[in-house]
Amino acid sequence: MSNREQNPPLITVSKLRKHYGEVKAVNDISLEISQGQVITLVGANGAGKTTFLNLLTGLIRPDRGEISLLGEKINGVAADQRAKRGIVKTFQLEHVFGEMTVFDNIRTACVSAAGMHYSMFKDIQNAREINEWTDDLLKLFDLTSVKYTFVKNLGHGYKKVIDIAMCFAMKPRILLVDEPTSGVGEEEKYRTMGLLMDQIEANHLAAIIVEHDLNLVKELSKETIVMCDGEFIARGTPDQVFSQEKVIEILVGKGF
């Protein structure tokens, strides 16, 4: 490997903008993230956090600005292709395949990651590599006990973990985590985050984690960005950031 300094950062965002009419959801944001860098993103509701993540994954298109992955511009790349290149997002709300078993949920992601979209004539039961890989992921995320349960019958915490496990099947480079603990009970919250952080660390991934629980934010990362009205207004270690007056005002003032 060549000198680390010469490598382009994993993700470069420059002057990214998305307005919805009068609402400046994301307003000229620039950011660089390198491999292994974990950033937490906080801000009141409607600050544009989710929009920002969706711009990165390609679910929505920016009005202006540029997104690059390892120095290559990816503005025109569709969401599914970005996922394949390693920009993977977990969802805030429940986004799992309820009518399928846990095993099939994870297996779908594995099949997709393996590029077997158009494999029509091969019985999937005989795709040994895929099935073994799925089993490995189930073990990794402690889901083996519910392997054959339909996901719709599982609790919210499980669904979050399944969502995360599917993301890991994609072999991400950067994980965009949108409020992984919203609606999850206190105890499960720490379990879910623990699983997630262990995997991020083990794979040396970059991550942007949107989180409302400030105590959790302090534990999760060394770097926090505060977002307000589509702009980054503060950046630094959690302790630094949360001691700034304007940050307190925003977070407390808006009923955070």
Place this chain on the structure above:
Amino acid sequence: MNREVSMTIPSRGGRAKWIAALLLTAIAVIIPFFISGYQRTLIQKFLLWTPATFGVYFLYRLLRQVHFGQSIFIGIGGYIIAFSAGKYAITNELMILLPAALVISIVVAYVLGIFITKRTGFYFAVMGIAVTMVFWSLVYKARGITGGSDGISHINNPSLFTIPLGDLALYYFCLLVSVGMIVVMLRILNSSFSLQLRAIAGDLEKAESIGIPVNRMQRLAFTIAGANAGVTGALLAFSYNYVSPSAFDWGYGANFVQSAIIGGVNSVAGPIVGAFGFIHLEFFISTWFADLWEIIIGLTIAIIVLTVGEDGVTGIVKAVFGRIKCKLRKQQESTDKHVKS
């Protein structure tokens, strides 16, 4: 391991299912010798309806979309045959015409799929109907080419490798094609392709976010359904030696949806049972209570939907078999006890 909930859709059939399938095929092979020519054409119609119904089943089972547009491809397949083996008498060779019908319906389905699969649910269904209406009126109006409402009759009998096929030989050819297409569809239903289609139906956003090319896969699924109907249409034209614009009618396309409902969408046997049921229901009603056709088919479907829903007739049959099995087992147990005491 709990087998029942573990696998992708078609639960892996035990040997019993294979035996049943072989038995049914064997019956279809020998039955022409025991029934009249007219009854044979009924069976032949059922065999040909099965692939088109499978297309509807496929789209509903995996993508949860209701496809009223199968008649587009039935019509296209039919008119390809009517032009080349009837009106313009180019060729009647099945080995040329059937692949041609297949390829053209695949191309048309893919192009239409670009527009139709852009929407889901209610709008998908309506788009299907809208497109059939366009096709229907085009064919209806283009009198000079298509014969308008008269359709095209006097389609020559087909030949296979230049050997002319009689009615019975055509029956066997239809049987072969139908069984072949069912086998292909079963394979596709068990593939990773289908697994991903189910994911798309489950949560489109999530599917996209794990790298599934959602639009292209929906289009392909639509194309597969259309290809099935194209083959159905081509062989139906040869079976009746006649096509008319009514092949494009969306009401005709709805027949396949009705067949799928009758058979049930929870089992791969559904489309087969459904096509069989619909054709024979149609035959019996039109023979004995010709005026009551709409009422009876409407009521039948209403009753099925209200009582067994997605399980359809296949579900009823399964339940009945389950009961019998259960009863037999109990009887066995009670006789066992009797012997012991």
